[in-house]
Amino acid sequence: MANYDILIVGGGVIGLSLARELDRLGQRRIAVVERGRIGREASLAAAGMLAPNGENEEIDDFFRFCDASRKMYPEFADALLTETGVDIELDRTGALFAAFTEEDSEHLTVRFSRQTAAGISVEDLSQTETLKAEPSLSRSVRSSLFFPDDWQVENQKLLTALESYALNNGISLIENAEVVSLITNGNVAQGANTALGPIHAEVTVLAAGAWTSLIKIGETCVPVSVKPIRGQILSFAPQERYFRHLIYSRRGYLVPRADGRILIGATEEDVGFDRSSTPEAERQLTNAALEFSPTLAGLPIAAACVGFRPFGEGGQPVIGEVPGFEHLYAAAGHFRNGILLTPITAQMLAQSILQGSGGPLWEQFAGVVSPPAEKNTAA
Ligand SMILES: Cc1cc2nc3c(=O)[nH]c(=O)nc-3n(C[C@H](O)[C@H](O)[C@H](O)COP(=O)(O)OP(=O)(O)OC[C@H]3O[C@@H](n4cnc5c(N)ncnc54)[C@H](O)[C@@H]3O)c2cc1C
Structure with a gap:
């Protein structure tokens, strides 16, 4: 199978929006590998609420993180409409x-x-x-x-828009290809072994939603705790x-x-x-x-x-580089707020992957997103 620069495991809103953001920033040769069909799991079942006030009783940094993502939605919805013709009904x-x-x-x-x-x-x-x-x-x-x-969006239309973006812009969507384990050389991730064979990549991102912790490196599960x-x-x-x-x-x-x-x-x-x-x-x-x-x-x-x-773990999303590994990132654990947190997650992780950590969003919110755990406690 072809080699890619970036391989994203999981075709929900998180994986698809990251692929789009990377493409918009000029990255090419991106693939999203999906176990079943694109966008059929939590992202489809969701209610599409963008509701930090209704959802959070505490006004803390997590609330501010959610609210910052909500504020990105008008521009996100307009851009998706221009790019794909799909109205996500914000x-x-x-x-x-x-x-x-x-x-x-x-x-x-x-x-x-x-x-x-x-x-x-x-x-x-x-x-x-x-x-x-x-x-x-x-x-x-x-x-x-x-x-x-x-606010709210129609999350089914959001998935349609993100899938259309990928199809229109040369992002490979590889369906029916469950990732069983990662390909590594020492501590460097080099892609994934899938049901359709190995896929090699310079950078691998784990965005497999509730299943992220089940992906293996050798005999052990990846060190990302999600249940x-x-x-x-x-x-x-x-x-x-x-x-x-x-x-x-x-x-x-x-x-x-x-x-x-x-x-x-x-x-x-x-x-x-x-x-x-x-x-x-x-x-x-x-x-x-x-x-x-x-x-x-x-x-x-x-x-x-x-x-x-x-x-x-701790109810926090897990976004960033996986400790102990090189060229391996995670974006998972968004719990009740994955639709709401889609734009901010895509921006923060794309920034990390392409420019190394840093930038104003990371300065503001690094404490709110857990780095992936040293040890996988959920598997
Ligand atoms: C009933 C319900 C209501 C919700 N309401 C809201 C709401 O109103 N607002 C809000 O912000 N959030 C809501 N959420 C939460 C939101 O749906 C999730 O946080 C979000 O969809 C997570 O997106 P994801 O891409 O990480 O996961 P998913 O959408 O689950 O995508 C993960 C993808 O990875 C694939 N995958 C898994 N394992 C592998 C593997 N080994 N190899 C390849 N692919 C793999 C899966 O098949 C799946 O397609 C709700 C969730 C539910 C269940």
Whole structure:
């Protein structure tokens, strides 16, 4: 098989966006090697929320990292539209965090004071204001917080755009080629052994999502600690459009798509790579849906999806050079925020690979992303 300058293992949003970024910076002879079909795992199952405010209660460096990536999305979406003609449906309507119980209201009070003190754009809406913003919400809603800076994208279209970019720009997409182990010479990575044979490369990047830790070097697994956290998510396809905002509660979230679909997510289960959809999850998510709105009662479930979020050790993404090796990098462990963190991850890692570490993003966020671990504790 051909030799490449850069071989990226894993064709999810992280691997594909890195390939694009490297190409934009002038790098050629890039390949993405994918075990199955491009973009069929966590990146497809995701809800597409770009919601650092709804997702994070703490205003810390990780929040700022997420928010910096969110701010890159308008330019990212415009560039992808120009490059590929694919509109990734960046929706900036904002998010509501709704309270349905007394405990929810207490939680929102604390959140509101913490987030306003940190200078975050947030409005405290009464019941009437909440129902004015979203008339199809349940009348039992008590109040909500409105986050104008929490957005969403259609992640399926994001995958289509990134795949089109690769196809239009000579990036090789090698499908149905599971990487079993890396090719090394001493501590220097030189590509990967795949189901279709060896692929040699100057630089190898591990971006295999929840499966990253399973790739081997000789007899041992690569020193990158990532484990799967299963997420189940339901979708409904009503005839009319009921909601405009992304809506959170403490028991789930509701994501309205431009085509009218409504996603209700999501479970968080530490059950390994079990792909089952379970009746317990269906019950939990249906209850969350009914709490949001009785109008959803009686609607058939259009789809029940399962995905494996890649959980990096300590909950942090693992981005950077793999210690103890040369020409080997990792970008994995993005857990609940991989769609949100796509542009910043691609920029930071492309910078590292092409220019060596450094640059303003690394100066600001090096502490937030774990370097790959010395020892693989997840495998
Ligand atoms: C239900 C759910 C909802 C979510 N909602 C959101 C959200 O709203 N917002 C957000 O920001 N994030 C969300 N996420 C998280 C987000 O989906 C992930 O963080 C992100 O998709 C990770 O991207 P990835 O490219 O690392 O992984 P993946 O998309 O899983 O891609 C990894 C790829 O590597 C391939 N691969 C694995 N092993 C090998 C191998 N040995 N050889 C070759 N290829 C291999 C896989 O087949 C796969 O295609 C959600 C996740 C789930 C499950």
